[in-house]
């Protein structure tokens with residue numbers, strides 16, 4: 399990771415779970431990490447915990463479904479850190495809702511957070527990466543649900559949102575290839591990870607039980623995978639990395 403020491407990374411959804419873990423790992427590796435999330439208390443706690451490490455964590459309160467928040471965060475990055483080398487699109491939500499009779503507002507919230515926000519951050523990040531000579535890496539925290547639909551009820555729109563992430567990773571890679579860019583794109587697809595997002599089934603005892611019994615990864619496993627894809631040499635592009643807990647279906 400020494401190649402990335404002192405470089406700038408922006409991570410969405412840095413206040414908890416996988417995003418907090420990726421932020422920690424990159425600050426340990428000496429990067430300047432800008433972490434976005436809505437819960438500023440959680441971001442501040444993380445900033446305090448990461449204080450004496452080689453890199454630095456810069457918390458920015460932002461709702462990624464609000465374009466002005468994203469634009470303000472990118473302006474802050476440009477003004478204070480000059481440029482951006484790594485973008486990790488990690489912020490995501492999973493809310494159970496039936497496609498047949500569920501509320502539009504939940505469908506919209508999932509798509510705004512998991513898909514639309516990622517398109518805006520990616521566009522802004524690529525602009526900055528182009529300015530610094532095209533050195534950069536975009537990582538989308540996707541899911542196994544972005545590749546295959548399984549028989550889990552009420553997850554229709556979540557599955558669709560992650561399938562969109564798969565398409566957006568590949569089409570970005572093709573766009574960048576067309577313009578001869580050196581920016582790399584990785585879709586990282588975890589199976590079940592022990593984080594708050596999996597509590598979205600708590601209202602459904604049967605599903606909550608299935609989730610509780612299932613083998614799970616730790617957020618650190620995904621942070622280690624981010625380090626792995628970053629530290630491969632510049633001519634190597636890990637386009638898709640699936641990480642499942644041992645013993646999972």
Ligand SMILES: NC(=O)c1ccc[n+]([C@@H]2O[C@H](COP(=O)([O-])OP(=O)(O)OC[C@H]3O[C@@H](n4cnc5c(N)ncnc54)[C@H](OP(=O)(O)O)[C@@H]3O)[C@@H](O)[C@H]2O)c1
Nearest residue numbers: 411413414415416435436437461462490541590591593595
């Ligand atoms: N855990 C799993 O089993 C699993 C498996 C595959 C893929 N994933 C993916 O991994 C990613 C991270 O999820 P996680 O498991 O770490 O869940 P988590 O612990 O619930 O963390 C979600 C993060 O996203 C942030 N976030 C949500 N909505 C946001 C918004 N509107 N604006 C800014 N930040 C927002 C949250 O911060 P605030 O609430 O503070 O805003 C939080 O930091 C997601 O994309 C998820 O789909 C998770």
